[in-house]
Amino acid sequence: MDHFLYRDGALFAEDVAIAEIAAAVGTPFYVYSTATLLRHFRAFDEALEGMDHLVCYAMKANSNQAVLKTLAQAGAGMDVVSGGEYRRARAAGVPGDRIVFSGVGKTRDEIRLALEGGIRQFNVESEPEMIILDAIAQELGVVAPITVRVNPDVDAKTHAKIATGKSENKFGIPIARAREVYAMAATMKGLDVIGIDVHIGSQLTDLTPYEQAYQKVAELTQTLRDDGHTITRLDLGGGLGIPYERSNADPPLPSDYGAMVKRTLGHLDCEIEIEPGRLIAGNAGLMVSEVIYVKSGEGRDFLIIDGAMNDLIRPAMYDAHHDIIPVIEPAAGIEPQPIDIVGPVCESGDTFAKQRLMPPLAAGDLVAFRSAGAYGAVMASEYNSRPLIPEVLVKDDQFAVIRARPTFDEMINRDTIPEWL
Ligand SMILES: *Cc1c(COP(=O)(O)O)cnc(C)c1O
Numbered sequence: 497m498d499h500f501l502y503r504d505g506a507l508f509a510e511d512v513a514i515a516e517i518a519a520a521v522g523t524p525f526y527v528y529s530t531a532t533l534l535r536h537f538r539a540f541d542e543a544l545e546g547m548d549h550l551v552c553y554a555m556k557a558n559s560n561q562a563v564l565k566t567l568a569q570a571g572a573g574m575d576v577v578s579g580g581e582y583r584r585a586r587a588a589g590v591p592g593d594r595i596v597f598s599g600v601g602k603t604r605d606e607i608r609l610a611l612e613g614g615i616r617q618f619n620v621e622s623e624p625e626m627i628i629l630d631a632i633a634q635e636l637g638v639v640a641p642i643t644v645r646v647n648p649d650v651d652a653k654t655h656a657k658i659a660t661g662k663s664e665n666k667f668g669i670p671i672a673r674a675r676e677v678y679a680m681a682a683t684m685k686g687l688d689v690i691g692i693d694v695h696i697g698s699q700l701t702d703l704t705p706y707e708q709a710y711q712k713v714a715e716l717t718q719t720l721r722d723d724g725h726t727i728t729r730l731d732l733g734g735g736l737g738i739p740y741e742r743s744n745a746d747p748p749l750p751s752d753y754g755a756m757v758k759r760t761l762g763h764l765d766c767e768i769e770i771e772p773g774r775l776i777a778g779n780a781g782l783m784v785s786e787v788i789y790v791k792s793g794e795g796r797d798f799l800i801i802d803g804a805m806n807d808l809i810r811p812a813m814y815d816a817h818h819d820i821i822p823v824i825e826p827a828a829g830i831e832p833q834p835i836d837i838v839g840p841v842c843e844s845g846d847t848f849a850k851q852r853l854m855p856p857l858a859a860g861d862l863v864a865f866r867s868a869g870a871y872g873a874v875m876a877s878e879y880n881s882r883p884l885i886p887e888v889l890v891k892d893d894q895f896a897v898i899r900a901r902p903t904f905d906e907m908i909n910r911d912t913i914p915e916w917l
Pocket residue numbers: 554556557575577598599695697698699733734735736771772773774775870
């Protein structure tokens with residue numbers, strides 16, 4: 497069930513009118529639905545029912561404290577990829593033993609932070625990292641639980657910038673060298689090898705690459721066990737795609753994914769971890785923006801809105817599609833017209849959609865970008881000195897600002913002037 501629906505011709509987030517939030521916080525802004533976040537988390541949790549499992553939300557998709565707390569209270573663990581994310585997860589009340597540390601370039605400081613603060617496991621991505629982790633763990637007198645991230649060399653068939661499971665990608669160690677690396681890990685006193693990790697990419701819309709990767713993980717589990725390693729945990733990564741276009745896509749559901757996991761890995765009697773980000777947060781958020789001008793160009797018209805590429809970079813960065821809908825429902829029988837939807841930033845890349853069919857809109861009207869809850873606010877910048885836009889969380893008929901828009905002074909005063917000026 498969708499929690500962003502029209503009611504009597506006006507768009508709502510759960511039981512709150514979008515126009516009411518716009519009046520309170522100004523545009524542009526992000527708004528998230530608690531019910532949708534929880535529904536998506538539970539869909540994964542239920543998909544793995546019957547297997548010992550933990551859903552570790554990949555918080556890089558949306559790391560607002562209120563979002564983390566909502567999911568953590570529902571039982572989610574967290575997948576973090578930096579010391580900053582580790583601190584954010586802890587600040588939101590997530591205990592260390594529910595935090596998984598992923599990432600190809602963990603620094604010594606980040607490793608120390610997690611070892612001292614408590615960690616479920618490190619997903620180690622290279623031998624040099626393994627050596628450093630072992631040394632720091634021994635220095636602190638602790639043992640670091642680890643999996644090794646293997647690169648299964650499968651084509652995730654997704655956008656090149658978010659494919660991570662081919663041998664040419666920087667992630668993990670080649671699966672063909674896994675035995676060697678596990679043998680090395682087993683000799684290290686600061687490490688406790690507990691499992692295998694794999695993550696092949698993001699926005700996957702087909703289960704086949706997963707199944708190929710997981711079959712390789714199943715074989716590797718047997719091989720490593722035969723070599724004498726204790727493999728009790730499999731971290732299967734995230735990456736399940738979402739329908740960005742309501743009209744034409746239907747990516748696999750978490751339940752299909754869960755059934756495939758049971759089919760390929762269920763016999764191994766391992767604890768399963770998964771790290772979904774986009775599928776939990778993506779369709780739980782909108783970006784709402786106001787039309788500034790409608791401009792007639794040569795052969796095409798432009799809808800110039802107050803949101804821009806610095807607020808939502810996915811179209812510029814990944815050629816991503818977002819459905820864009822008016823906040824006032826168009827009357828029946830209105831003929832949509834093609835129009836380019838653009839922001840005010842001084843780059844042609846600041847284009848959200850070309851020749852998109854939209855009902856007639858005028859300055860002052862509000863539009864909502866669907867599927868903007870993941871990789872939206874977290875990737876925003878203040879390019880063109882446009883302050884970060886606020887984030888709002890809705891729960892039933894309540895809403896709260898969960899990150900305020902900085903004032904212009906706050907934005908400017910982050911810079912400091914050297915004495916000599
Ligand atoms: C990005 C990432 C995820 C989450 O990917 P989604 O597409 O948002 O589900 C999970 N695990 C790792 C290691 C990642 O880098």
